[in-house]
Amino acid sequence: MRITEIREITLPISSPIRNAYIDFSKMNLSLVAVITDVMRNGKPVVGYGFNSNGRYGQGTLMRERFIPRVMEANPETLLDSSGKNLDPHKIWSTMFMNEKPGGHGERSVAMGTIDMAVWDAVAKIEDKPLFQVLSDRYSDGKPDRKVFVYAAGGYYYPGQDHEKLKDEMRSYIDRGYTVVKKKIGGASLDEDLRRIDSILTVLGDGQQLCVDANGRFDRDTAVQYAKALSQYDLFWYEEAGDPLDYELQATLRSYYKNPMATGENLFSMQDARNLIRYGGMRSDRDYLQFDCALSYGLVEYLRTLEMLKEHGWSAKRCIPHGGHQMSLNIAAGLGLGGNESYPDLFQPFGGFPDGVKVENSYITMPDLPGIGFEGKSDLIKVMQELSA
Structure with a gap:
């Protein structure tokens, strides 16, 4: 199995509200889809992820660094020991290649969004709720x-x-x-x-x-x-x-x-x-x-x-x-x-x-x-x- 494509888009979640530090009038987020070649009911299994409010979308970082690293990797290096599912830890390590330690700012949001989509796909491939996968x-x-x-x-x-x-x-x-x-x-x-x-x-x-x-x-x-x-x-x-x-x-x-x-x-x-x-x-x-x-x-x-x-x-x-x-x-x-x-x-x-x-x-x-x-x-x- 393999990831066939990772897509991202920036979407608005703006609202005329504010807290003590920022207003949300121009707030947005990144939505990610990790598309696999695993088929269920005639359709590929897709994992989805997005970042939380308060931090803006990180599409540029994803497109320039993190998505290419995953897509350029040998697909077999991203799989778990069974070869039948993705390994989120291996994918995470692939995304973090050539990144210096420290400086935990916007890149942590970009990677966290993709990571969410990967775990969604992993649990769907197992056909279980993610909470059950994690508990197991x-x-x-x-x-x-x-x-x-x-x-x-x-x-x-x-x-x-x-x-x-x-x-x-x-x-x-x-x-x-x-x-x-x-x-x-x-x-x-x-x-x-x-x-x-x-x-x-x-x-x-x-x-x-x-x-x-x-x-x-x-x-x-x-x-x-x-x-x-x-x-x-x-x-x-x-x-x-x-x-x-x-x-x-x-x-x-x-x-x-x-x-x-x-x-x-x-x-x-x-x-x-x-x-x-x-x-x-x-x-x-x-x-x-x-x-x-x-x-x-x-x-x-x-x-x-x-x-x-x-x-x-x-x-x-x-x-x-x-x-x-x-x-x-x-x-x-x-x-x-x-x-x-x-x-x-x-x-x-x-x-x-x-x-x-x-x-x-x-x-x-x-x-x-x-x-x-x-x-x-x-x-x-x-x-x-x-x-x-």
């Missing part, structure tokens, strides 16, 4: 079919007032979420606190709020917010400062005793290890948000999970950023703590397969081969246009 290969073969999810929202946008903010959060609660998220740092501290107070009026027993500064704060501001936020029982205080400012993150533990979260903008196992070594993160309460689609893909994520285990961290402390089905499968197959969800934003790439319901902030993984994209009608339509 790297765990006990018994995946967690129920996965915790929280609703990410609360962005700033023109005309937003407290009533609209409360209506948004009510809509998430009505759809079965018990944990919701709001952006902070895009307004004054006083205004952010007023918005938090408004949201808390619509949350009931057992329902919690996360807040996310998207790396906006310097040390003094991060500490100021930490002190002010300590009055609340928040699910977490997320990404207060620059993601590579480990000293700032470590400082916060002296001012904020409740859970914190960070990691979505760390793009390699090495960066994640530095966070664990120097960022003061607490394995008994804090959360790690590494996103495979932005950080070289699942092959690298497996290395990150192994590193965390060596440092005494449970995979349950990982709740990835991105809101995509790839991380849902990783959570179910490898025992992560859950996954982010965007109920209304970045469509059709966010959300779950059709018919999947949120109950008490958990979803049940459906039995769909691969990542499960074929179960989301609006998404698979876009994907199949690329592979047609």
Whole structure:
């Protein structure tokens, strides 16, 4: 068997919203199709992948470096020991040829997107859900079919007032979420606190709020917010400062005793290890948000999970950023703590397969081969246009 073609396209996911750092008015992403010569029902098996929101499409890097390396390789060097399926680790190593270590920026997004498509193809060739493939290969073969999810929202946008903010959060609660998220740092501290107070009026027993500064704060501001936020029982205080400012993150533990979260903008196992070594993160309460689609893909994520285990961290402390089905499968197959969800934003790439319901902030993984994209009608339509 072999990969016959890898296609990519840049697509818009723009929206008139902003967080504390960027607006999404010109946001886009890369969609990739890995086409194989394995035939099912008269059609070739195709794996699909895309990168998460917040990072732009990486078509140029794919076309100039990563896709040619895969397509120019001897097809047999990309197969597993059976010769009947692709080996994602071998494909990853092929893509990384002639790349210097360090500098984990945009190339990690390009490789992570292709890697997602490869794993989708691998699981489809096995005719299993990806979460089952992962559990069979790297765990006990018994995946967690129920996965915790929280609703990410609360962005700033023109005309937003407290009533609209409360209506948004009510809509998430009505759809079965018990944990919701709001952006902070895009307004004054006083205004952010007023918005938090408004949201808390619509949350009931057992329902919690996360807040996310998207790396906006310097040390003094991060500490100021930490002190002010300590009055609340928040699910977490997320990404207060620059993601590579480990000293700032470590400082916060002296001012904020409740859970914190960070990691979505760390793009390699090495960066994640530095966070664990120097960022003061607490394995008994804090959360790690590494996103495979932005950080070289699942092959690298497996290395990150192994590193965390060596440092005494449970995979349950990982709740990835991105809101995509790839991380849902990783959570179910490898025992992560859950996954982010965007109920209304970045469509059709966010959300779950059709018919999947949120109950008490958990979803049940459906039995769909691969990542499960074929179960989301609006998404698979876009994907199949690329592979047609």
